[in-house]
Amino acid sequence: MxxxxxxxxxxxxxxxxxxxxxxxxxxxxxxxxxxxxxxxxxxxxxxxxxxxxxxxxxxxxxxxEVRSLPLDEVIGEVIDLQLDKSGISLLEVREEHVFSRTGIARGHHIFAQANSLAVAVIDDVIALTASADIRYLRPVRLGEKCVAKALVKRNSRGNAKVEVLTTVGSELVFEGQFLIHHTKTQEKRS
Amino acid sequence: MxxxxxxxxxxxxxxxxxxxxxxxxxxxxxxxxxxxxxxxxxxxxxxxxxxxxxxxxxxxxxxxEVRSLPLDEVIGEVIDLQLDKSGISLLEVREEHVFSRTGIARGHHIFAQANSLAVAVIDDVIALTASADIRYLRPVRLGEKCVAKALVKRNSRGNAKVEVLTTVGSELVFEGQFLIHHTKTQEKRS
DNA sequence: CTACTTTTAGTACCTGGTAATAAGAATGGC
DNA sequence: GCCATTCTTATTACCAGGTACTAAAAGTAG
Missing domain, CATH: 1.10.10.10 (Winged helix-like DNA-binding domain superfamily/Winged helix DNA-binding domain)
Structure with missing residues (x-):
């Protein structure tokens, strides 16, 4: 050239x-x-x-693209949803969620439930997980029911902090702090 | 923790x-x-x-995901295709290909024609552009017809080098050397 | 020729590592 | 408790691919 x-x-x-x-x-x-x-x-x-x-x-x-989940793709069943406040979802661990040998749920399914709920609880058209600080406290087994509870800790313009605690029975099995980026509109679903 | x-x-x-x-x-x-x-x-x-x-x-x-183009998504009209050898496609520059004010085609449409042809000419199920070395020689205007000619220069296992020359009339307007990664099968279309 | 623009080079520093070496701390077996 | 082993931590040298700054050299236009 x-x-x-x-x-x-x-x-x-x-x-x-x-x-x-x-x-x-x-x-x-x-x-x-x-x-x-x-x-x-x-x-x-x-x-x-x-x-x-x-x-x-x-x-x-x-x-x-991976992280952006519409409401109808929340992992698990949405039990309760108070937009910009809190939410609850239920995931029953099935065969496809577990390692074939151990009967233990693969971590990313547990994460997915929490993450999708954290995103869903934000009242905005577009909400994405920017970062997460998570902890697994106990393996979850085939057949167990995970109840994820999301609480919006802070929601400033464009950024929200959502805590998700997942329990089996009364035992805490997973906790996460999710930073959610969203567009700054306040109406996702009328 | x-x-x-x-x-x-x-x-x-x-x-x-x-x-x-x-x-x-x-x-x-x-x-x-x-x-x-x-x-x-x-x-x-x-x-x-x-x-x-x-x-x-x-x-x-x-x-x-952006670069992988099936044959039916080659940009322009495929005139001739000799798999693993050569190919020719024709793109007529229309309104949607140009900057609104100048009547000049946006570079990436010209590139897309060449790139998609370079990929299409490789006889393999999956072929992706790994890199390209390209040159624009002359702006292309609304209404002009770009004839892209691809020539497979080398095709070893997994890698192919394809040269694409694009002309308007007899004038060379674009040239590119594309390195195409492909899976090593030799039958894409029977 | 002169003023201005562009190009080139060099230096100091940054980030986020790899690789190698070695000392300190922790652990487990006897 | 002692000793061997494993793990953890720290240090040094180096790497890649820059940014920021300064200044000299080269190119260009009036």
Whole structure:
């Protein structure tokens, strides 16, 4: 590739990175026959984030689809729902939830119940789990009934903190603190 | 969180990272009340990659879905297709392909035509673009007809290199070298 | 030629690691 | 209790892929 005038190079560079988002500044520099410093200046000028930031954004995008659950996809049965306040759901552990040998429920099913309830309890069209701090206290077995109780601890604009406690009988088996990002509208279901 | 015996910590740590893939070793160390070195030893032992590797994998997963195009979603009209050899497609630039003011086609439509043809020309059930080295030579305008010609330059097991040249009339407007990953089967369409 | 713009290079620092080494602490068996 | 083993922690050197800043060199236009 021949060297381009700056304006043309900026244009081509933006396209190049857009279509090769895994590319390093060094690779771009080789491609356009300029120094790495020039590439970085160009990227700044174009407002294109560095490779690691781009990867992070793409990774987040990848997770968004997994985590965004409409109400009708809450894991378990919704027993009670007080939007922006609290909720309760029930999950009976069945064959497909457990490791085949041990009869112990796989952690991610327990998490899924809690996570989906945490999202569902937020009164907004779009609500996503941004982060979670969770704890498993006891294995859950085939046939046991998990009662997840969600409590909205805090709900500022765009961010909500939801605590979910899951019990079997009176015994606590799982607890989680979920940070939920949501759009700032206050009406999800009329 | 109380300190856990190693076996229990390994188990919990695996779950924690799985469900919080954006978490740093430092955060994990705080969470489990152990040193960062211990977390790293644990991660190694569990075979869990470092944060940046995880992000990269997730980002790649994010792109996979975008890039995988079945034949019936090739952008433009397939004129000729010699599997594992060559292909030709035609794209007429319409209103929805252009910037509203300038009548110039947005680059990514041109790319999409080429990319989808490059993927389609590979005789395999699953073929994905791994990387591309492309060049726009001339803007393409509303109403112009882009003829993309793909030529398979090399096709070893799992990897193929496909060159795509796009012309308007006899004028070259775009060229690209695509590296296509594919599963190693040799029969996509019987 | 001169003023301005662009490019290049170098330095210091950042983040989030890996790898290797070694000492300290904890644990279990005799 | 002692000793061997395992686990934990810390330190050092290094890596990759940057940002931020400074300054000199090169290029461009009037």
């Amino acid at each position: 021949e060297r381009l005038p700056k304006r043309e190079r900026l244009k081509q560079l933006a396209i190049h990175i857009q279509e090769n988002p895994f590319v390093t500044d060094e690779d771009v520099a080789h491609h356009f026959h300029v120094s790495i410093q020039t590439v970085r200046l160009d990227r700044m000028e174009l407002g294109i984030p560095e490779l690691r930031e781009r990867l992070k954004t793409m990774a987040e995008r990848s997770l968004d | 109380e300190r856990l015996p190693k076996r229990e910590r390994l188990k919990q740590l695996a779950i924690h990272i799985q469900e919080n893939p954006f978490v740093t070793d430092e955060d994990v160390a705080h969470h489990f009340h152990v040193s960062i070195q211990t977390v790293r030893l644990d991660r190694m032992e569990l075979g869990i990659p470092e944060l940046r590797e995880r992000l990269k994998t997730m980002a790649e997963r994010s792109l996979d």
